[in-house]
Amino acid sequence: MSPVPGGGQPTIVSIARQAGVSIASVSRVLNGLGARRETVERVERAASELGYVPNAVARSLKDGRTRQLTFALPDIGNPAYVAMVRAVQGVTKTAGYRLLLHSTDAVVDDELAVLRSLGDRTSDGLIICPIRVTDDHIDALTCAAGPVVVMGSLPSGVPVDSVRADSVTGAALAVRHLHDTGCRRIGFINGPSDTVPGRNREEGYRAALTECGLAYDDALVVETGFGIEAGARAAGELLGRRPDAVFCANDQLALGAARALHARGLRIPQDVAVAGMDDSVLARSVWPPLTSVDLGSTERGRRAAELLVERLDGTAPIPRGTTATAPPRLVVRASTALPTENTRST
Amino acid sequence: MSPVPGGGQPTIVSIARQAGVSIASVSRVLNGLGARRETVERVERAASELGYVPNAVARSLKDGRTRQLTFALPDIGNPAYVAMVRAVQGVTKTAGYRLLLHSTDAVVDDELAVLRSLGDRTSDGLIICPIRVTDDHIDALTCAAGPVVVMGSLPSGVPVDSVRADSVTGAALAVRHLHDTGCRRIGFINGPSDTVPGRNREEGYRAALTECGLAYDDALVVETGFGIEAGARAAGELLGRRPDAVFCANDQLALGAARALHARGLRIPQDVAVAGMDDSVLARSVWPPLTSVDLGSTERGRRAAELLVERLDGTAPIPRGTTATAPPRLVVRASTALPTENTRST
DNA sequence: CTGAAAGCGCTAACAG
DNA sequence: CTGTTAGCGCTTTCAG
Numbered sequence: 199m200s201p202v203p204g205g206g207q208p209t210i211v212s213i214a215r216q217a218g219v220s221i222a223s224v225s226r227v228l229n230g231l232g233a234r235r236e237t238v239e240r241v242e243r244a245a246s247e248l249g250y251v252p253n254a255v256a257r258s259l260k261d262g263r264t265r266q267l268t269f270a271l272p273d274i275g276n277p278a279y280v281a282m283v284r285a286v287q288g289v290t291k292t293a294g295y296r297l298l299l300h301s302t303d304a305v306v307d308d309e310l311a312v313l314r315s316l317g318d319r320t321s322d323g324l325i326i327c328p329i330r331v332t333d334d335h336i337d338a339l340t341c342a343a344g345p346v347v348v349m350g351s352l353p354s355g356v357p358v359d360s361v362r363a364d365s366v367t368g369a370a371l372a373v374r375h376l377h378d379t380g381c382r383r384i385g386f387i388n389g390p391s392d393t394v395p396g397r398n399r400e401e402g403y404r405a406a407l408t409e410c411g412l413a414y415d416d417a418l419v420v421e422t423g424f425g426i427e428a429g430a431r432a433a434g435e436l437l438g439r440r441p442d443a444v445f446c447a448n449d450q451l452a453l454g455a456a457r458a459l460h461a462r463g464l465r466i467p468q469d470v471a472v473a474g475m476d477d478s479v480l481a482r483s484v485w486p487p488l489t490s491v492d493l494g495s496t497e498r499g500r501r502a503a504e505l506l507v508e509r510l511d512g513t514a515p516i517p518r519g520t521t522a523t524a525p526p527r528l529v530v531r532a533s534t535a536l537p538t539e540n541t542r543s544t
Numbered sequence: 545m546s547p548v549p550g551g552g553q554p555t556i557v558s559i560a561r562q563a564g565v566s567i568a569s570v571s572r573v574l575n576g577l578g579a580r581r582e583t584v585e586r587v588e589r590a591a592s593e594l595g596y597v598p599n600a601v602a603r604s605l606k607d608g609r610t611r612q613l614t615f616a617l618p619d620i621g622n623p624a625y626v627a628m629v630r631a632v633q634g635v636t637k638t639a640g641y642r643l644l645l646h647s648t649d650a651v652v653d654d655e656l657a658v659l660r661s662l663g664d665r666t667s668d669g670l671i672i673c674p675i676r677v678t679d680d681h682i683d684a685l686t687c688a689a690g691p692v693v694v695m696g697s698l699p700s701g702v703p704v705d706s707v708r709a710d711s712v713t714g715a716a717l718a719v720r721h722l723h724d725t726g727c728r729r730i731g732f733i734n735g736p737s738d739t740v741p742g743r744n745r746e747e748g749y750r751a752a753l754t755e756c757g758l759a760y761d762d763a764l765v766v767e768t769g770f771g772i773e774a775g776a777r778a779a780g781e782l783l784g785r786r787p788d789a790v791f792c793a794n795d796q797l798a799l800g801a802a803r804a805l806h807a808r809g810l811r812i813p814q815d816v817a818v819a820g821m822d823d824s825v826l827a828r829s830v831w832p833p834l835t836s837v838d839l840g841s842t843e844r845g846r847r848a849a850e851l852l853v854e855r856l857d858g859t860a861p862i863p864r865g866t867t868a869t870a871p872p873r874l875v876v877r878a879s880t881a882l883p884t885e886n887t888r889s890t
Numbered sequence: 891c892t893g894a895a896a897g898c899g900c901t902a903a904c905a906g
Numbered sequence: 907c908t909g910t911t912a913g914c915g916c917t918t919t920c921a922g
Contacts, residue, residue: 318600
């Protein structure tokens with residue numbers, strides 16, 4: 199309540215003065231090291247009387263660690279990332295780290311800045327989801343000033359830990375499923391093709407098409423952003439080409455597409471089937487529930503956080519450049535399975 | 545690339561050595577203070593050769609500020625808070641502060657911990673959204689170790705800045721609108737009534753009912769959580785009571801309720817009208833688009849951040865306990881206006 | 891214009 | 907068991 203004469207917050211000096219002991223004793227008591235019964239009491243009393251809170255900055259300077267971790271993600275509004283945040287948070291909290299969230303909006307310079315900022319010792323480690331991977335990223339990554347885990351695919355050979363989704367396989371899973379349920383004109387709404395996820399999903403789409411004996415038709419593919427409105431607009435364009443299904447590169451796009459279909463009086467899935475990716479909360483929440491490919495957001499978040507924490511604890515000698523890949527899983531819901539086929543879950 | 549002999553990151557000492565000047569000169573050059581042309585060059589060259597990044601922790605210890613701000617919110621998955629984060633981020637970024645996001649999950653102890661953690665000097669200020677306000681909150685708030693802005697209502701007399709929504713009025717707006725469009729059995733899905741928002745929304749609901757000459761009917765009111773699934777379950781319960789409208793305390797609840805209605809083959813709004821609150825991205829994105837009450841999430845976020853930054857810059861002498869209130873605004877969409885009435889927006 | 895030195899709050903040797 | 911002291915990296919007087 200009443201801090202030191204001289205204003206400001208109480209420090210170990212104020213406590214030492216008030217308790218009539220040295221600052222070393224204060225430090226020891228506060229850190230639970232040995233001390234005489236009476237010393238302990240006096241220090242603790244003084245500390246609580248003064249409302250002492252240890253200065254984390256000073257402590258960090260001393261021992262070179264902040265007990266803070268940074269998680270840099272492209273879009274805090276995308277439920278897939280929210281799921282990751284939750285998972286990361288769970289691990290870091292348990293491990294005694296605070297989590298610093300940084301929304302980069304997928305701006306390359308912002309991502310690079312975050313990477314470089316590792317050097318300012320504000321946090322002990324970093325998890326980053328770069329949507330695009332430029333040479334600058336690789337450079338910044340290889341000479342990062344602290345441990346980094348990348349969420350996403352990296353060219354092989356880069357000595358950085360990463361946790362990746364297999365969205366090539368995932369996209370193929372969805373397209374194949376659409377084909378299985380009888381769709382033959384499968385439209386594709388993709389995010390920007392200069393992003394890693396965009397590229398991979400297109401690859402999966404094409405591969406599955408080939409596998410199913412369907413021709414790739416430019417007119418059935420729209421490249422746009424990753425947001426809901428982008429999905430609605432793209433679906434609008436696509437509908438002129440009479441697709442019997444629309445596969446979307448994520449659930450936000452799928453949500454937008456579904457709205458566009460509804461608005462035009464088309465039924466899902468009877469007139470047009472819709473599938474998304476990420477299996478985010480959106481997929482479960484809207485009507486009809488959306489078939490989606492679970493790319494393991496939660497698992498990847500957990501894994502990335504664990505990797506980072508292990509690296510920091512420095513216990514297990516993990517090889518540099520460890521890579522984990524989460525297997526995709528198709529979750530079929532009403533937006534693709536026809537009511538008469540009793541194959542859908544939840 | 546090649547740090548100091550002795551390992552670790554380069555510091556001003558390494559630079560001083562490499563450039564053959566004193567650490568004071570290094571500091572001056574790096575901070576753009578005057579120095580001889582040659583000194584400047586040598587220091588800058590050394591710094592870039594060594595890949596120097598200033599240690600923010602040391603700087604913080606020196607000048608007592610971190611240039612970091614904390615935003616503690618109850619649920620990072622709720623789009624209304626996402627909107628706030630965006631707004632807060634915009635302001636803090638411009639003002640040169642980094643933003644530390646902390647998801648409390650509305651756990652009281654977590655909130656109190658955040659409040660107390662202001663004392664550890666990890667961030668220069670705090671914006672906090674307490675869902676419940678206990679006496680402990682008030683205590684912690686009044687003797688916080690740094691500037692705090694509360695998002696939400698506080699008992700009057702607490703000398704803390706706050707930015708609040710007027711959800712009493714907002715809820716009434718929605719209920720009145722439902723009445724205007726002909727609804728007479730208006731159900732209400734509310735969040736926990738021991739929360740401030742929960743209490744206020746109920747108050748608004750009751751007030752509007754009275755005003756419209758409708759009786760309050762216990763059977764038409766369900767109290768639950770604030771999430772999507774809670775909304776779906778609650779709507780399930782409510783439907784047995786044959787409401788002609790459901791007013792939900794937020795958009796997540798409304799989304800869940802809408803799904804439950806669809807699943808039972810009920811049409812929105814022909815069979816049951818649905819209205820939510822927050823006017824979040826969800827309301828615009830689903831089908832049919834949801835009527836919702838904009839409680840000014842974005843504006844409140846911006847305002848709170850501005851207040852905090854002004855307080856920190858210490859320029860304008862803002863009176864302690866400044867309170868701003870964002871006016872609610874009804875946004876009518878297809879989930880309540882009947883197609884024949886051409887009154888809806890977007 | 892530049893260097894030496896103090897000090898931010900804390901922890902950890904090292905002596906007593 | 908306790909006190910003195912050095913030092914984490916940086917900024918900022920204060921002398922030169």
